[in-house]
Amino acid sequence: MGKTLYEKLWDSHVVRELPDGTCLVYIDRQLVHEVTSPQAFAGVRARGRDLWRPDANLAVADHNVPTKDRALGISDPTSRVQIETLDRNCRDFGVALFSMDDVRQGIVHVVGPEQGATLPGMTIVCGDSHTSTHGAFGALAYGIGTSEVEQVMATQCLLQKRSRTMRVRLEGTIPAGVGAKDMALAVIGQIGTAGGTGHAIEFAGDAVRALSMEGRMTLCNMAIEAGARAGLIGVDETTISYLAGRPFAPSGALWDQAVQAWREYVTDPDATFDREQVIDVSALAPQVTFGTSPEMVVPIDGCVPDPARESDPARREAMMAALTYMDLRPGTAIVDVPIDVVFIGSCTNARLEDLRAAARIVAGRKVASGVRRALVVPGSGLVKRAAESEGLDRLFKEAGFEWRDPGCSMCLAMNADRLESGERCASTSNRNFEGRQGAGGRTHLVSPQMAAAAAIAGHFVDIRRPS
Amino acid sequence: MQRFEKETGLVVPLDRLNVDTDAIIPKQFLKAVGRTGFGANLFDNWRYLDQGEPGQETARTPNPDFVLNKPRYQGASILLARANFGCGSSREHAPWALVEYGIRAIVAPSFADIFYQNSLKNGLLPVVLPEDTVDRLFQAVEAEVGYALTIDLHTGQVSAQGEEIGTFSIDPFRKECLLNGLDDIGWTLRHEAEIQAYEARRRREAPWLFGSEGSRI
Numbered sequence: 266m267g268k269t270l271y272e273k274l275w276d277s278h279v280v281r282e283l284p285d286g287t288c289l290v291y292i293d294r295q296l297v298h299e300v301t302s303p304q305a306f307a308g309v310r311a312r313g314r315d316l317w318r319p320d321a322n323l324a325v326a327d328h329n330v331p332t333k334d335r336a337l338g339i340s341d342p343t344s345r346v347q348i349e350t351l352d353r354n355c356r357d358f359g360v361a362l363f364s365m366d367d368v369r370q371g372i373v374h375v376v377g378p379e380q381g382a383t384l385p386g387m388t389i390v391c392g393d394s395h396t397s398t399h400g401a402f403g404a405l406a407y408g409i410g411t412s413e414v415e416q417v418m419a420t421q422c423l424l425q426k427r428s429r430t431m432r433v434r435l436e437g438t439i440p441a442g443v444g445a446k447d448m449a450l451a452v453i454g455q456i457g458t459a460g461g462t463g464h465a466i467e468f469a470g471d472a473v474r475a476l477s478m479e480g481r482m483t484l485c486n487m488a489i490e491a492g493a494r495a496g497l498i499g500v501d502e503t504t505i506s507y508l509a510g511r512p513f514a515p516s517g518a519l520w521d522q523a524v525q526a527w528r529e530y531v532t533d534p535d536a537t538f539d540r541e542q543v544i545d546v547s548a549l550a551p552q553v554t555f556g557t558s559p560e561m562v563v564p565i566d567g568c569v570p571d572p573a574r575e576s577d578p579a580r581r582e583a584m585m586a587a588l589t590y591m592d593l594r595p596g597t598a599i600v601d602v603p604i605d606v607v608f609i610g611s612c613t614n615a616r617l618e619d620l621r622a623a624a625r626i627v628a629g630r631k632v633a634s635g636v637r638r639a640l641v642v643p644g645s646g647l648v649k650r651a652a653e654s655e656g657l658d659r660l661f662k663e664a665g666f667e668w669r670d671p672g673c674s675m676c677l678a679m680n681a682d683r684l685e686s687g688e689r690c691a692s693t694s695n696r697n698f699e700g701r702q703g704a705g706g707r708t709h710l711v712s713p714q715m716a717a718a719a720a721i722a723g724h725f726v727d728i729r730r731p732s
Numbered sequence: 733m734q735r736f737e738k739e740t741g742l743v744v745p746l747d748r749l750n751v752d753t754d755a756i757i758p759k760q761f762l763k764a765v766g767r768t769g770f771g772a773n774l775f776d777n778w779r780y781l782d783q784g785e786p787g788q789e790t791a792r793t794p795n796p797d798f799v800l801n802k803p804r805y806q807g808a809s810i811l812l813a814r815a816n817f818g819c820g821s822s823r824e825h826a827p828w829a830l831v832e833y834g835i836r837a838i839v840a841p842s843f844a845d846i847f848y849q850n851s852l853k854n855g856l857l858p859v860v861l862p863e864d865t866v867d868r869l870f871q872a873v874e875a876e877v878g879y880a881l882t883i884d885l886h887t888g889q890v891s892a893q894g895e896e897i898g899t900f901s902i903d904p905f906r907k908e909c910l911l912n913g914l915d916d917i918g919w920t921l922r923h924e925a926e927i928q929a930y931e932a933r934r935r936r937e938a939p940w941l942f943g944s945e946g947s948r949i
Contacts, residue, residue: 280927281923281926287903287905289920291930291931293941300763301824304765320943341763343763343764343786344763347764393821394822410824410827410850410853412853412854416920420924422920459844492816492844493845494846520940558752580749583749583750678759679762696820698755699777700755701754704758704783
């Protein structure tokens, strides 16, 4: 019988299997950032060891970095210490680092693929749950805790058990104005925020094949919001042409050899999955979350649901708490929800394609007067530079957006970019948890186009309808 | 790692679905470079009425309505929770904060994958019990001040005053590590030669994985 993509990736990385199925799994690439690595480096140091393979690691500071006035340095002393600690650790242990003044610096999940440090057939880990992003390349990629970061540093391996497999087929032609973010939110809405727990989700189907690598990364990025540690997409021409010429990707004869091997990283036709789900996207509407879990999502032409109609008591309770936190009343049309802040950025939606899509909407228009702040935070210095060479920065700035330097920024508000209590944000990020974008802040997850349109209108709008 | 064999302790109920790691330990506390000091900020946004910042020296204002602050649950070492506990980010600061606060085990119908693994690596036992058993436990805890559970990792039994409430399982390898306080790195380093052999084979089969032009930056 054939193998799934996940099984191929897993089987090719098992160093040793224990009787209970726990496996010692080899890790090809570790991405490192400042927040979850200091304790791991300290652990390696305390053991008196070196890194097993320094060249398998690539580091970049992203969570804490300021997104403006970088020439002034980092004003928050604890953030500064954390970033300086990363610099020192990378120097001491011989790890490649893109420092804050390097044009290649950016969000770790934007930087890895952009550099070709993410390749098909790899196992890729990072002390960050959105490592699932890299699965878009036919790689097995997942987030790990700091103890595991230390283990990979010290041994290049992890002790793990095989996940169950799940395939989500997204079929049909996706309508205009609807994209990968809407597909991701629709999947989470359907299977729930724990729907993928214990599984690796492979995304397949016409609508996935039709996506660019940027779109595929958005989809895999949010696999973790469906509970799946890893998201996966099989290798095809789109994957291979994206990687050609990237700095960390092989070149010359090695490229040809690698491409031949990469084409195997697809699910065999006769392979079977533990679970299958099919979603028709041909009538999918842009999605907007209304609550404090990504599964609390409705189409743009929908209304805030009524918890009274939820039969499960725990879910009803959760929905009531969410609506209280979000200050929303059941039955309110989503298009009538006014917003205070717009954030276009994050490892979900801060790549060039995302910025282009948002810029097309804001071109020649102005941010609504009721919107207090509208931020565009490119995913990396290279994304920023490419966007500027196309004049996107000008379109955003003329519309009244702030054009910032790359980092995680208001996705998790570890730096100065955050919501004030009670502020309501249309955000292209990935989590709408309580306080995620700042204590008391209210997050609505949307696509870049939807965030841009909300900035212009001052409330959510159905971008499928001409304004 | 702290061993886990058997724990008898007061149970504190956190009756919410999908408790995420941002709630367990908010982001501003992740700027630390050490592994300690997170217990005081466990569930910070729910536990205090004022906004917490790292390194804060002023006294905090506890939220009297939050369950961890209720006098009857002081000293609890077992957290009773709802489904998908620990969803969200991979921050190991979440189990660090729980352990430092004094929690030794969490009983819930399900856990998010990364949090589950992170807990095991810190001697914090995640116990999965069926949904209806957890429902009954919530009622029992509510009904009786001082309600305590015993969780025995050797036998996989959860009991209250000698009466069995349910049984749980855990991977034999993980169980062994918890019972003996072993960490993964020590175990893995006993197999260095195998890792080297694997690496040598991979280097032949897939040489592009072992450093290309771009990796020399």
